[in-house]
Amino acid sequence: MKKWQQRIGNWFTEHLDMPADVVLELPRITTIGHFHAYIENHRGLVLFTDNELRLRLNTGFLRITGESFVLKVMLPEEILLEGKMKEFKFIDS
Amino acid sequence: MKKHTQDIYFTGYVTVLIKGDRPELFFNQLVQEKVLVWDIIKKDSQTCEAKIRKQDISKLRMQRRGTGYKVQFRSKHGFPFLFTALLHKKPLLLGIAISILSIFFLSNTVWKIEVRGVSPELEHQIETQLDEYGVRLGAFKLTLGAPVDIQQRLLQDIPDLLWIGVQEKGTTYALEGVPKTIVKEEEQPGPRHLVAKKKGVIVDMFVSEGVAQVGVHDYVEPGDVLVSGLIGNEPPPVNKDEKDKTEQKDTRKHVAATGNVIARTWYNVSAAVPLEETYTVLSGKQDNKYAIQFGDSFQLPVWGFGETEFKDSQEQTSVRHLRFLRWELPIGMRKTTEYERVTKQVKRTKEEASAQAEKLAKQDLQLQVGADADIISQKILHETVENGKVKLILYFQVNEDIATSQPISQGD
Numbered sequence: 001m002k003k004w005q006q007r008i009g010n011w012f013t014e015h016l017d018m019p020a021d022v023v024l025e026l027p028r029i030t031t032i033g034h035f036h037a038y039i040e041n042h043r044g045l046v047l048f049t050d051n052e053l054r055l056r057l058n059t060g061f062l063r064i065t066g067e068s069f070v071l072k073v074m075l076p077e078e079i080l081l082e083g084k085m086k087e088f089k090f091i092d093s
Numbered sequence: 094m095k096k097h098t099q100d101i102y103f104t105g106y107v108t109v110l111i112k113g114d115r116p117e118l119f120f121n122q123l124v125q126e127k128v129l130v131w132d133i134i135k136k137d138s139q140t141c142e143a144k145i146r147k148q149d150i151s152k153l154r155m156q157r158r159g160t161g162y163k164v165q166f167r168s169k170h171g172f173p174f175l176f177t178a179l180l181h182k183k184p185l186l187l188g189i190a191i192s193i194l195s196i197f198f199l200s201n202t203v204w205k206i207e208v209r210g211v212s213p214e215l216e217h218q219i220e221t222q223l224d225e226y227g228v229r230l231g232a233f234k235l236t237l238g239a240p241v242d243i244q245q246r247l248l249q250d251i252p253d254l255l256w257i258g259v260q261e262k263g264t265t266y267a268l269e270g271v272p273k274t275i276v277k278e279e280e281q282p283g284p285r286h287l288v289a290k291k292k293g294v295i296v297d298m299f300v301s302e303g304v305a306q307v308g309v310h311d312y313v314e315p316g317d318v319l320v321s322g323l324i325g326n327e328p329p330p331v332n333k334d335e336k337d338k339t340e341q342k343d344t345r346k347h348v349a350a351t352g353n354v355i356a357r358t359w360y361n362v363s364a365a366v367p368l369e370e371t372y373t374v375l376s377g378k379q380d381n382k383y384a385i386q387f388g389d390s391f392q393l394p395v396w397g398f399g400e401t402e403f404k405d406s407q408e409q410t411s412v413r414h415l416r417f418l419r420w421e422l423p424i425g426m427r428k429t430t431e432y433e434r435v436t437k438q439v440k441r442t443k444e445e446a447s448a449q450a451e452k453l454a455k456q457d458l459q460l461q462v463g464a465d466a467d468i469i470s471q472k473i474l475h476e477t478v479e480n481g482k483v484k485l486i487l488y489f490q491v492n493e494d495i496a497t498s499q500p501i502s503q504g505d
Contacts, residue, residue, distance in 0.1 A: 047117065049135045050135050069135070070132060
């Protein structure tokens with residue numbers, strides 16, 4: 001069932017030019033330079049420290065490392081992270 | 094996102110510390126409950142600092158229950174907290190209250206009385222009168238009468254005043270007076286005659302300039318020249334023979350004739366007085382009521398309750414509004430004065446009525462001829478009683494000045 005849904009989604013994005021994050025419920029990460037990261041469509045906060053943020057995604061985790069992190073805004077599916085970012089890493093579960 | 098945080102100062106927000114094992118996970122829980130959280134900082138492995146809105150505090154407490162996390166409130170920000178903090182500063186509040194109250198009182202106090210347009214003596218007199226009415230520096234304005242009342246009382250009490258304007262300019266009373274004794278600079282009159290303005294028999298003359306043309310006991314008609322303004326001999330009538338030789342010139346001098354010419358004049362005056370008459374007068378008794386007025390309609394009586402005992406009365410009200418700085422407040426003191434009115438009925442005998450009529454006629458005449466004239470005799474010519482009225486026709490003899498000036502046209 002899930003596989004079938006994804007296949008239809010893929011077809012939509014490829015042939016109808018619809019944004020992938022909407023159709024496939026994938027996270028969208030927007031960064032401004034190295035100091036702002038705006039993550040939408042995450043599935044919850046797993047870890048947050050001064051130099052690391054780990055978020056649960058539909059498929060695995062996102063790990064952001066850097067320095068002096070502050071969560072400027074936190075909403076159920078959105079997070080605005082501020083600080084000095086060094087690395088974005090997707091981890092499969 | 095910005096939209097949420099813009100008005101946050103007005104609703105108020107707090108900084109909280111969350112303590113416990115992996116405190117950041119607590120925010121997941123909060124966010125699910127639609128609690129807005131921002132500026133999250135990890136202090137150390139056991140502590141997180143974050144900011145939440147004031148109205149979310151109760152939600153935070155609910156969520157904390159049974160989780161093992163500890164919540165500490167660090168600092169409060171925003172207007173509501175500022176306000177409550179202010180409320181707890183009693184001396185400050187007291188100070189504000191006192192200052193508003195004093196501005197209020199000072200706005201309703203007389204600070205200056207300006208009197209203009211009158212001599213210093215009269216000014217002093219006006220000031221002492223005002224002081225008697227209570228209008229003095231430092232007086233509370235609500236207790237004073239309206240400017241119109243002050244004006245009338247001043248005019249009544251100071252006979253030397255012809256007119257006085259009383260104006261209330263905020264905390265200042267500006268009075269502008271016109272004294273009665275204005276010495277009018279007499280214009281140098283041009284050449285003139287004195288002529289009679291009424292018919293009469295001359296009884297006395299005093300000529301200070303000019304040539305008298307009439308004598309005592311002469312009868313004059315209106316327009317007759319009494320005192321001529323031409324001094325000197327009249328030029329002799331032009332002789333036909335001499336006409337070509339020399340033209341006689343008028344050598345008479347032109348002066349402004351002045352003098353008094355008292356003549357006996359006579360008048361017929363009719364007057365009627367009813368035998369029975371009803372009229373209403375104010376007895377002089379009055380009743381004052383005071384009420385505090387809010388807006389235009391609501392009144393709260395403070396002094397003088399109940400109905401007056403007067404059967405018939407006339408009412409007069411005046412409202413004085415409280416002031417705050419320049420503004421008139423909708424709160425004011427309303428003063429209602431009830432004057433007792435009495436209906437009087439007079440019945441006169443025929444003799445009384447005719448005496449009254451005679452008196453009235455005489456007063457009328459005196460007004461007509463002026464205060465300088467003397468009424469020397471009076472005589473009832475005709476007396477009738479009809480329709481309940483006594484009608485008199487009277488004959489008066491008056492000594493009065495009948496001279497009036499008439500300019501001499503000098504030609505060009």
